[in-house]
Amino acid sequence: MQSLAQVLEHQSHSIERxxxxxxxxxxxxxxxxxxxxxNKMYHNKFRKLIREGHLDKLMKxxxxxxxxxxxxxxxxxxxxxxxxxxxxxxxAKIRQVANQVMHAAEQLHVPTDRLKPLFKAAWNLRxxxxxxxxLAKESGRDPERYFWWLYGRRGDTTL
Numbered sequence: 197m198q199s200l201a202q203v204l205e206h207q208s209h210s211i212e213r214x215x216x217x218x219x220x221x222x223x224x225x226x227x228x229x230x231x232x233x234x235n236k237m238y239h240n241k242f243r244k245l246i247r248e249g250h251l252d253k254l255m256k257x258x259x260x261x262x263x264x265x266x267x268x269x270x271x272x273x274x275x276x277x278x279x280x281x282x283x284x285x286x287x288a289k290i291r292q293v294a295n296q297v298m299h300a301a302e303q304l305h306v307p308t309d310r311l312k313p314l315f316k317a318a319w320n321l322r323x324x325x326x327x328x329x330x331l332a333k334e335s336g337r338d339p340e341r342y343f344w345w346l347y348g349r350r351g352d353t354t355l
Contacts, residue, residue: 253283
């Protein structure tokens with residue numbers, strides 16, 4: 197276990213390192229993000245977001261934007277200053293749903309090529325996926341098939 201002095205020294209070094217990173221003006225915007233920026237005058241906004249540590253979130257948004265009908269418009273709306281907090285909540289929910297799906301896929305023995313319907317089910321179930329996956333796993337015989345049967349009857353109050 198580290199002493200308090202060692203922890204404080206480590207924190208001060210990491211703070212100094214982050215100051216060095218923050219003072220650099222030559223932050224490159226990845227091509228995936230840059231291609232979605234229609235008005236290049238907003239480069240400074242995206243550099244600021246990258247400086248604040250949101251690069252991984254911006255990359256995830258760029259990945260999601262590719263699936264939309266108008267990717268650059270969707271990306272612009274998602275990264276708008278007025279919508280940024282809501283976008284962060286959306287990304288947190290996506291992360292939570294992805295974790296639930298991966299755990300349920302292990303329980304139900306779902307092959308990776310059939311995860312898309314499970315993602316849709318997880319989004320619709322609003323947090324009940326682990327419960328239904330657990331019930332299906334306890335059934336014993338064909339947990340994936342039983343899960344989909346339970347999913348179809350989710351409005352039934354006897355579950």
